Amino acid sequence: MRVGVLTGGGDCPGLNAVIRAVVRKGVSEYGYEFVGFRDGWRGPLENITCELGIPQVRGILPRGGTILGSSRTNPFKIENGVERIKENLAANGVDALVAIGGEDTLGVATKLSELDVKVVGVPKTIDNDLGATDFTFGFDTAVNIATEAIDRLHTTAESHHRIMVVEVMGRHAGWIALHAGLAGGANVILIPERPFDMDKVVEYVESRFRTNYSPIVVVAEGAVPKEGTHSLQSDERDAFGHVRLGGIGDMVAKELEKRTGKEARAVVLGHVQRGGTPTAFDRWLATRFGLHAIEAVHDGDFGMMVALRGTDIVRVPLTDATKELKLVTPELYAEAEVFFG
Amino acid sequence: MRVGVLTGGGDCPGLNAVIRAVVRKGVSEYGYEFVGFRDGWRGPLENITCELGIPQVRGILPRGGTILGSSRTNPFKIENGVERIKENLAANGVDALVAIGGEDTLGVATKLSELDVKVVGVPKTIDNDLGATDFTFGFDTAVNIATEAIDRLHTTAESHHRIMVVEVMGRHAGWIALHAGLAGGANVILIPERPFDMDKVVEYVESRFRTNYSPIVVVAEGAVPKEGTHSLQSDERDAFGHVRLGGIGDMVAKELEKRTGKEARAVVLGHVQRGGTPTAFDRWLATRFGLHAIEAVHDGDFGMMVALRGTDIVRVPLTDATKELKLVTPELYAEAEVFFG
Amino acid sequence: MRVGVLTGGGDCPGLNAVIRAVVRKGVSEYGYEFVGFRDGWRGPLENITCELGIPQVRGILPRGGTILGSSRTNPFKIENGVERIKENLAANGVDALVAIGGEDTLGVATKLSELDVKVVGVPKTIDNDLGATDFTFGFDTAVNIATEAIDRLHTTAESHHRIMVVEVMGRHAGWIALHAGLAGGANVILIPERPFDMDKVVEYVESRFRTNYSPIVVVAEGAVPKEGTHSLQSDERDAFGHVRLGGIGDMVAKELEKRTGKEARAVVLGHVQRGGTPTAFDRWLATRFGLHAIEAVHDGDFGMMVALRGTDIVRVPLTDATKELKLVTPELYAEAEVFFG
Amino acid sequence: MRVGVLTGGGDCPGLNAVIRAVVRKGVSEYGYEFVGFRDGWRGPLENITCELGIPQVRGILPRGGTILGSSRTNPFKIENGVERIKENLAANGVDALVAIGGEDTLGVATKLSELDVKVVGVPKTIDNDLGATDFTFGFDTAVNIATEAIDRLHTTAESHHRIMVVEVMGRHAGWIALHAGLAGGANVILIPERPFDMDKVVEYVESRFRTNYSPIVVVAEGAVPKEGTHSLQSDERDAFGHVRLGGIGDMVAKELEKRTGKEARAVVLGHVQRGGTPTAFDRWLATRFGLHAIEAVHDGDFGMMVALRGTDIVRVPLTDATKELKLVTPELYAEAEVFFG
Known part of the structure; x- marks a missing residue:
């Protein structure tokens, strides 16, 4: 049995x-061989592979990122994409695929899978916005980084009688903001x-x-103000066409400064939240996801x-x-509101 | 309504x-008043109280330990203990009690509670060995500290071709060892x-x-070797009557040194695992336990x-x-065994 | 002897x-009394004081910020500022002042001091740009935070074949950028x-x-490109009048994206660098500065x-x-250049 | 030019x-070639080498330990040791050697060097007890780890009204104890x-x-009590022949428990202090030591x-x-004594 893996x-x-x-687990328990596909779906699409065995995975547990590289390539948007993938899987003698990724990748x-490719999926979203699982790995790390940043900003805020606005990840769902906000007070x-x-x-x-x-x-990067309650102008939102620049955090800070007469500063945590060594929880969850994915194969x-339900x-x-x-x-938001103001 | 709190x-x-x-939540949502009882059940037993209100809980979220102090006092082992507690609760006008603690305290x-004292409990065990809840707070912090220590020891072990034995908490249950061991490789x-x-x-x-x-x-502090597989002597276990000294970690290191001919060193993490600032997960879980406990009151x-089930x-x-x-x-141990050897 | 302290x-x-x-040291060794002045020079100017003794300094060693508050008030820019300060010092029976601050405060x-106020200074600049001392406290903490962020960004950069630009503090001097850049690779x-x-x-x-x-x-926040080597436009620099927004980090990222055809992302570390618990080095240096300042009094x-020279x-x-x-x-910059490219 | 390196x-x-x-620097600035010798002096003694070039040093900056391995082998205690080293250096075409190590290695x-081997040394001692340099790398990391542990233990000590004894490294010199003790309060x-x-x-x-x-x-591991002031018995010191077991930390805790009637617990930090990723200061110092060592070559x-004097x-x-x-x-100890008791 030969198994391909991609992220x-x-x-x-x-x-x-x-x-x-x-x-x-694949090697020691089932005697499988592995092929690494580079950079997400681009790997099987363009037949970019790398060796993947026990030596390649030595020492990678505490390291952030992915040794396989990543991309947002979508074979369904590319001519003959699916055929090329099937051909390349066959050419590499791959019997099954473990695909680790988020909404798009999965x-x-x-x-x-509906076209007869044998795939097992491992869900990944740092935003934790996937309904099928209690938690996704990466989320706990992001929340801890954001919480530590908030811890640090408290002392500056107090020393200078200043408002600190912290913009965290979360375009569509506010999980990181909710957890880090609760944990950071x-x-x-x-x-x-x-x-x-x-x-x-x-008022708060x-x-x-x-x-x-x-x-x-x-404030989550995707938060939006209600009309009529603010003077924020959307054309101030982004000077350069990038989303993160002059984002909602800066807008809120600017408006608070105007209306409270107090200094306000925004900090945009950005990519620091998604890099680096995972927390113990994320290593535990990711490891168990991997073990169960190969078992499914x-x-x-x-x-x-694979998905987490309780501790299963x-x-x-x-x-x-x-x-x-x-x-x-x-209901969850109402829990947090107790601490507002 | 006047609510007593103890840890x-x-x-x-x-x-x-x-x-x-x-x-x-008690103050802002329900208008309750609070009384802090010092040092676990000793507080209501000996009527040692302290002020407890919004000002007293300012800034304590990221701090380890307990502002109320703790003890292992058991009023049922003290003459008239229960009567004295009832009297002191009445004297302080306390209508209900929130008791935060482990097996003994609860x-x-x-x-x-069976004797008509109105109590709501919040479970606490750093060992995570409580059946009624998926996780208890403090556990994630302990696992992260142990994992970080293991991360650090890897480089020493490799540089010196040495065996490193890490003794972690867990007298009766191996949760910290299992999670930190998995996360630390x-x-x-x-x-x-x-x-x-x-x-x-x-062999491994x-x-x-x-x-x-x-x-x-x-190795968890409560791990024990099978008879006939080792030459460890129980009288070496403890030179001073303390449990942690010359514990199982040292015994295993000594035996490994003898039998493999390689240097072995033991590190006993001890109390460092249970002190200091909680992780974001533990702050989130502890905060939600607190919110739901006062709601139960x-x-x-x-x-x-209160207990955690999934994310509820x-x-x-x-x-x-x-x-x-x-x-x-x-089953869970078997998952980890994949990585042994 | 009664000593005033301000930050x-x-x-x-x-x-x-x-x-x-x-x-x-003032209390236990010399039997001094202390008065805390709030918010920098505003304290003695407007006679805003607070109690300052052993109980007030309990437990503050690991905490960021300043329990005395801070401001940028300059009494020389305020009518009768100096007279009012002298009056208020006298009214509080203050014989000497310990002033902790940067260029402006000192x-x-x-x-x-030239007007006969008895002052001892303690230098403070997170940017480490003070000639009289080898290091200032706060700098080591900022460098460690920036280095940890760089460590985290490496894995993202590699996984996505992306350029990561990290903007750190340093308006006039590049010490944080130099040290964190060297330490972070x-x-x-x-x-x-x-x-x-x-x-x-x-090219690099x-x-x-x-x-x-x-x-x-x-990139330090105060870094500037040479004319003729770039297409950055200064009017893109700041959308809202704030300096940090759309700063040099974003400009560099944008230009790199254009010219290399690779994705680039900027992270602006901002205030996270200056808040929170100090490193051991900064606690050691700050503590020794304090001990020697009161000795000078x-x-x-x-x-x-006071100043650090070697370890003295x-x-x-x-x-x-x-x-x-x-x-x-x-010369120091040339050391770092070895690692460029 | 071919340069050997060992740790x-x-x-x-x-x-x-x-x-x-x-x-x-050796490769990019001077065009040198390198040979890695494994495990300290054992490498050149037994001619155990490894490739050493730009690819081998990629990504190792933040990693603890040494990619070259280490040992305490002393060629002067081995028959023909020096001759064999000279032969092996010649056999590998090595013109000069960079030796990184402590008292023994240097x-x-x-x-x-006196026997005409061309060596440049880089000093290394985690204990910081080398007179020729203001600081050695590794020390700052150890002090930070010990300080963080002390921070954590404070909350346990307070919650339980308990004495916590922390044993840190330092057999002959108390630098880690002094700095971490000062920084940790x-x-x-x-x-x-x-x-x-x-x-x-x-009394304290x-x-x-x-x-x-x-x-x-x-307490530093090498601290000793004055005769006549204690009832510690040296035969309790070490149950297994290991130095760290039942060391001075445990002895002090035991005696304090006896004499104060309060609970006391000892934590022996051990090898955790010397492993893992270096602080920014240590990366900066180590990097500069390396740059200047090859410049000396x-x-x-x-x-x-090479040595640090001030910032040079x-x-x-x-x-x-x-x-x-x-x-x-x-004098330095007296500074710290201000905080005793």
Whole structure:
């Protein structure tokens, strides 16, 4: 049995831990051989492979990123993409594929699976917005990095009686903002799921100053203000065409400065949140995902994806991966609101 | 409504986060007043109280330990203990109690609850060995500290072609050893649930040297060797009557040195694992436990304890807390065994 | 003897360690009393004081920021500023002042000293650009935070074959960029002392891609490109009037993307660099600065400032503090250039 | 020109940074070739070599340990040791040697240098006890790890009204204890340079309890009690012949428990202090040591060693390396004593 492995989409702490677990168990328990495909779906598409065995996965467990490289290549948008993939899999003698990735990567896997490619999926999203699993790896690392940053900003805020706005990842779902905001003792948390009332944000911030305690505002990059509550102008949003520049964090800081008369500073955590060594939780989760994915290959249980439920790893259809975005519920947001103001 | 709060047993990162959440929500949502009882059950027993309100819980979220202090006092082993507690609760006008603690502390809470004291429990065990909940706070912090230590020891082991033995917490359950061992890429993991075969440990270690990669052995403090596989002598175990000195980690290191002819060193992580600032996960879990505990008080749902199931916080009877120890299952241990040797 | 203490200018990890050391030694060795002045020179100017003694400095050693608050108030720019300060010092029975701060704060201290106010200075600049001392506290913490961020970005850069640009603090001097760039293994380091040749930066980056290793560009916020080597437009620099937004990091990333055809992302570390718990080095240095400052008070050695030379703490005239900016020398920059490209 | 590189003695964070800097500058600036010798002096003695060039030093900057391995082999204690080394150097075409190591390794280098082997030394001691240089790399990492551990133990000590004793490295010199004790806010610091009065330690600890603040005792592994002030028995010192077991930390904890009636716990940090990724300071210092060492080779300045003086890297005769141990002076210890009790 020869198994191909690839990683697609944005990088995420824990990818290497998955790869290592897949290979270690595949080799030692089932005697499988492995082929690494480089840079996501580009690998099987353009037949870019690399050796993948016990020596290649030595020492990669604590390392961020992915030794296989990544890309956002979608073979369904490329002429004869699917045929070329099938040909290259055959040419490499690959019987089954383990695809590690997010919505896009697993979307491709799902369609290929329906076209008789034998695939098992491992879900990956640093944003934790996948409905089929309790948590995804990488998320815990991102939340810890954001929380540590918030811890650091508290002392600056207090020493200077200043508002600190922290922009964290999360375009469509506010999980990182919610968890890091709760863990970091934020004054307000703004998430994409709930357009925010700028008047209320001003109120929260001012009430914090009255108790002589400086405010930290945590805002997900995808958060948006309610119309009529703010004077933010969308054309200020992005000077260079990049999304992160002059983003929502800066806008909120600017508006708070205007309306409270206090200094406000924005910090955009950006890519620091998704790089580097994974936390113990993410290594544990990624390792178990890898072990169970290769077990699914061994069981011939293709078209499936591994997922965490409680403390169990289960298998769910790949189609579940992309079915619906897991959003922060009003109930969970209400829990956090207790600490606002 | 006046609510008493106490923390008992060994300290654990996240205790302060629970206290803060209980008080913040109790005050701002329900208008409750609070009384802090010092040092576990000693507080209500000897009527040692402290002020507890919004100002007292400011800034404590990231701090380890407990602002209320702790002890292992058991009022059921003290003459008139229960009567004195009831009297002191009444004297302080306390209508309900939030008790945060482990097996012993919640064992007392359970019995008091049967004697009509209105108690809600919050489970705490750094060892994660409580059956009623998926995880307990403090555990993730301990695992991260142990994992970081293992990461550091890898480079020493490799540079010196040496065996490093890391002794972690876990007297009855091997959860910390299992998770940190998996996350740290251990060569072997030894846990209390499964008496270990010293001959096999020697084999694993030697096989690691053959691949030119130095071994890390992770051993829970409560792990024990199988008879007939070792020459460890129990009277070497403890020179001073303390449990941690000359413990199992040192014994294993000594035996490995003898039998492999390679240098071996033991590191006993000890109390470093349970102190200091909690991880984001533990702050999130502890905060949510606190929020749901005070909600249970508000609902009059006494004799209950909060617990994590998946990503939900649920309530379970206090009696469940102490019913049975959650042990590492053979299946979970088998997952880790893939990486041995 | 009654001693006033104040902290001015931008906050910096280690300020609390200085305050603690001043008070601990002042009280226990010399029997002094202390008065805390709030928010830099605003404190003595507007007579805003706070209690300052052993209880107030308990537990502050590991905390970032300053318990005394800070501001940029300059009494020489305020009518009767100096008179009011003298009056308020007298009204509080203050015999001597310990002023902890940077160029501006110590500039005021210098002038007040010439007007017979008894002051001892403690230098503070996170940028490390003070000629009179080998290092200033806070700098080591900032460098470690920036280095850890660079470590994390390496894995993202490699997984995505992407250029990562990291903008660090340093308006006039490139010390943080130099040290963090060296420690983090940067591909290029851009500092204010040396206008950079954008053509060369492009060359370095491209050469790194040829070795299949992704580039990290570290740029100080005050770095500027040489004319004629770039197409950056200064009006893109700042959309909102804030300096950090759309700063040099973003400009460099944008230009690199255009000219190399590779994706580039900028991360602006911002205030995270100056908040939170100090490193051991900064706690050690700040503590020793505090001890020696109060000793100078005891010796009646006013108009002086403490400084680090090798491993010794020495005293230098306050006028030295502001005399000249310590810049990165061509020799030191040449050391780092070995690693470029 | 062909240059050999070796690392000897106990491992230390920063060794890889030195190797990388030596090779990077040697190759790119001087066009040198390199040979790696494995495991300290065992390498040239037994002719165990490895490839060493730009590809081998890629990515090793942040990694602890040494890619060249280490040992305590001393060729002067082995028959024909020196001859064999000379032969093997010649056989490998090695013109000069960069030897990175502590007292023993550099002692060998000194003697070989007198026997016409062309050596440049790079000093390495995690204990910082080398007189010729202000600091050695690895020390800052060890101090930070110990300080972080002390930070964590504070909260446990306070929550349980317990004495925590932390044993850190330092057999002959107390630098790690002094710096980490100062940085961590220790109650007492015990160092080898000054036999400690156990009665006074008891006094300090008791005075700390009176202020309702729990004591942390930091003790260097080589600290010894004054006769007549304690009941410690040397035969309790070591149950297994290992030095670290039942060491001075445990003895002090035991005695404090007896005499104060309070619980005391010892934590022995051990090898965790010397492994893993170096701090930014250590990477900077190690990198600069490497750059200047290869420059000395280029200048033909053999028999010399690099050293830090203030912020300059200088060259001193190799004989200085081993001339005298740098001990904590009474003046520096007195600085720390301000915080005792």
